[in-house]
Amino acid sequence: MGMFDQIKEAMQMRSEAKRIQNEIQKIKAEYSNGGITVVAKGDMTIDRVAISPEAYEEVKAGHPQRFETMLFNVINGALKKAKDATQAEMMNMMKAGGGAGGLFGK
DSSP states (O other), X not given: OOHHHHHHHHHHHHHHHHHHHHHXXXXXXXXXXXXXXXXXXXXXXXXXXXXXXXXXXXHHTTOHHHHHHHHHHHHHHHHHHHHHHHHHHHHHHHHHTTSHHHHTTO
């Protein structure tokens, strides 16, 4: 393989990696519990947090640790769902492309 072919292949791999990254960023996973809802994206960032007035009652009742624990668990639940969805999507891309090589246009 010549240098031109290697550069061309590297550019194709970069383009495919950007496409995959864009697809991953579209993935959203929602997790709710105790009046707290968190939406995480496939890139493991938090898209949205919603807290109902009822969830604040723990803090008002003098139990902020319970609220913090609920929030912690909901965030981790949303991130786990996003991770699982991202892994499933990556597996689908690999199957559609004929293995890892298919991800990069081979």
